[in-house]
Amino acid sequence: MAILFKASKQLEYEIDEFLDAISEGVIVFKQGVKYYLADKKEPFLEQIKTIDELEFKADNLRHKIENELYTHSLIPEHRGDVLGLLETLDDVIDKAKETLSQFDVETPDIPTSLSEMYYELAETIVESCESMTKASRAFFKDVKAVKDHLHKVYFYEKEADKLADKLKRKIFGLDIHLSHKMHLRYFATHIDGIADRAEDVAQRLGIYTIKRSL
Amino acid sequence: MLMVFLSSGLFLGWSLGANDAANVFGTAVGSKMIRFKTAAIIASVFIVLGAVIGGSGAAHTLGKLGAVNAIAGSFMVAFAAGFTVFWMTKLQLPVSTSQAIVGAIIGWNLFSNSLTDYNSLTKILLTWVLCPVLSAAIAASIFSIFRAYINRIQIHMLRMDTHTRTGLLLVGAFGAYSLGANNIANVMGVFVPVAPFDGINFGWFSLSSAQILFFIGSLAIAVGVITYSKKVMDTVGSSLMRISPIAAFVVVLAEAIVLFLFSSEGLEHWLISNGLPSIPLVPVSSSQAVVGAVIGIGLVKGGRGINYSVLGEIATGWVTTPIIAGIISFVALFFLQNVFNQQVHLNMVYKINDPVIRYLDDHAVPIQDLEKFRNKKFDNPVAFQSALINNTSLDDDQVELIINTANIQHFKIDKYILDSKIDKDWLGKKRFAALVQIAGKEYKYKFQMVQDLEKISTEWRLKEKTIANKLYNKNIKQKLDYVANKFKTDQ
Incomplete structure (x- = not known):
């Protein structure tokens, strides 16, 4: 029993760290975009x-948590849900990382008027993801508070969709080459995609x- | 030979362990919250403890329903109950050991022309109905309190998980203890009056004859738990009842409380000494307690998803199980007696003679009605009872007193038995001294022996019939029965 207490305490800590x-x-992603737009190569x-x-x-x-949940057969009834949750959460940071590295690889030429x-x-999208992490924390500790955060995730995801749409219209209204327009649209879609991942979570x-409610 | 006769009880114990341990640890093991090995060890240890420490209360009520007085009869009664359980389980009908054994005992009563104590029977039947209802009420209350508490404390899911495991282990142990205490009567109760064991004194604690019997029976239950209950637990935990571990905790706790209430002599003592009405000590069905608890929680959750047909099944079980077991018991006793030439009951002879009349006169029974029975012999209690009821205007209590008084038995206060087979500590010094004074005497009626003992020592006298004295009198009656059993001779 003592081993179990120790293992679950360790896991609690690891889930928080995750x-x-x-x-x-996600915050780093935002900073990265900011530095890219300001053309600050080194901090980017x-x-x-x-x-x-x-x-x-x-x-x-995530792998460690997965492993420990199975080894000590902890939270048997919620294990599948927790693993599913961690996986979708992981998709969010994957998507953010991928998008930021595309800025580095493809170096899109963003007109100052769109910055x-x-x-x-x-x-x-950072706002949306922030509410997502808060909801996830609440899922483990205070299940009744989850709803309070979820509606914000949906709200900011919609806002992101609207902004992306507006941005795309503006891009295609510019007097630039079509390939350039498509390239710019591609980045708008990808940034917006992070909020979609948050919505999945x-x-x-x-x-x-x-x-989980009793 | 003894083990051969006990074998049917042991089989009944085995099947009880295989089936009913799942009511205590099923959800925990089925949902992988507790490993089977841990559950089996805890269940076995606590079932044995419950049976030996707290088993006598419920066994006493079964004994009152019908005291099976020959070991071959006990064998067949337990066998009939075991067979009923086995057969009905095979046909996938709801069945409970408690209900089967009651039916089987009544089967013996009918076969041997013994009287069925309707007071005890009513008490038992009422308890069966009360058990799932009480369990539902307890589970609903505990669950509501728990839900409110857990929602308030905001505990981490993982920490909750560890607490739930600890809780499941603790209530599992309590549940196993209560199961042992309440249901050992089903397994070994019918053997209590005929158990040939002497008590064992270990110095710092002693085991009575019934406790040794309960110990053996509970070992059979433990073997059932270890050898066969895993399969049942897996089924219970993963398919029949899909409930959360916290709900499982509440279910087991409610079940354990109900079984404990219906078997605890300590609680009975406390209730009586505080002037409160006592709870009958009766073997109940742990499965029905579980179903009651699950329904209780379902009702708190708003009543969705409750399978109300289970209630119908339970109610059917109250009727069909005892009837089937009773019929099997009756037929099987007939075969055992007439085909295998075994004595399945002792003949009870009744005769009203002068000393009996004097004794009854002292106890305010109108003796003029009894003159026509003077020196008449009756071969069984049923015939004697109906003769008394039809030919006199006596009330039920008086008839019962006459039947108990006029029963001819032979007692000899044997010096050897007195020295070596009597638990002196349990009887008490003064009571034992009174017994020593009547050493060598012989009696034809039990009341004569009791009268002698009462004359010598006030310690043998019953107190006035009040609620406060109920336990004291019960204890003295138990001691008198013990002495009567020890010194009864066949002659």
Whole structure:
């Protein structure tokens, strides 16, 4: 029994750390976009390195948690749900990392007139992801509070969709080459995609929460 | 030979362990919250403890329903109950050991022309109905309190998980103890009056004859748990009842409380000494307690998803199980007696003579009605009872007193038995001294022996019939029965 207490305490800590990594990762993404738009190469690369590390850390933690949940056969009735949740959460940081590294690889030429909108889009998806991590933490500790955060995830995801749509219209209204337009649209879609991942997490959490209520 | 006769009880115990341990640890093991090995060890240890420490209360009620007085009869009664359980389980009908054994005992009563104590029978039947209802009420209350508490404390899912495991282990142990205490009567109760064991004194604690019997019976239950209950637990935990571990905790706790209430002499003592009405000590069905608890929780959750047909099945079981077991018991006793030439009951002879009349006169029974029975012999209690009821205007209590008084038995206060087979500590110094004073005497009626003992020592006298004295009198009656059993001779 003592081993079990120790293992579950350790796991609690690891789940918290995992959620920290996801939350930090999204903030780092926003910073990265900000530096890219301001054409600050060095701090931008610094953010790419950080998000790489955070994504790696989240992956490792997820495997470790998965392993320990099975080894000690903890939370048998919620194990599947928790693993599903961690996986979808991991998708969020994966997507953020992938999008930021595309900025580095493809170096899109973003007109100054669009910079603010790109940054606003990034900020909105961060808001959405922040509420997502809060909802996930609540799922473990205070299941009744999950709903309070979920509606914010949905709200910011919709806002992100609207912003992306507005941005795309603006892109296609510019007098630039079509290939350039498509390239710019591609980045708007990808940034918005992070909020879609957050929405996936929220949907799962919604169902898991009903299952968890006594 | 003894083990051959006990074998049917042991079989009944084995099947009880195989089936009913799942009511205690089924959900925990089925949902992988507790390993089977841990569950089996805890269940076995606590069933044995419950049976030996707290088994006598419920056994006493079964004994009152019908005291099977020949070991071959006990064998067949337990066999009939075991066979009924086995057969009905095979046909996938709901069945409970408690209900089967009651039916089988009544079968013996009918076969041997013994009287069925309707007071005890009513008490038992009422308890069967009360058991699932009480269990539902307890589970619903505990669950509501728990839900409110857990929602308030905001505990981490993983920490909750560890607490639930600890809780499941603790209530599992309590449940196993209560199961042992309540249901050992089903397995070994019919052997208590005929058990040939002497008590064992270990110095710091002693085991009475019935406790040794309960110990052997509970070992059979433990073997059932270890050898066969895993399969049942897996089924219960994963398919029949899909409930959360916390709900499982509440279910087992409610079941354990109900079984404990219906078997605890300590609680009975406490209730009586505080002037409260006592709870009958009766073997009940742990499966029905579980179903009751699950329904109780279902009702708190708003009543969705409750399978109400289970209630019908339970109620059917109250009727069909005892009837089937009773018929099997009756027919099987007939065969055992007439084909295998075994004595399945002792003949009870009744005769009203002068000393009996004097004794009854002292106890305010109108003796003029009894003159026509003077020196008449009756060969069984049923005939004697109906003669008394039809030809006199006596009330039920008086008839019962006459039947108990006029029963001819032979007692000889044998010096050897007195020195070596009597538990002196349990009887008490003064009571034992009174017995020593009547050493060598012989009696034809039990009341004569009792009168002698009462004359010598006040310690043998019953107190006035009040609620406060109920336990004291019960204890003295138990001691008198013990002495009567020890000194009864065949002659």
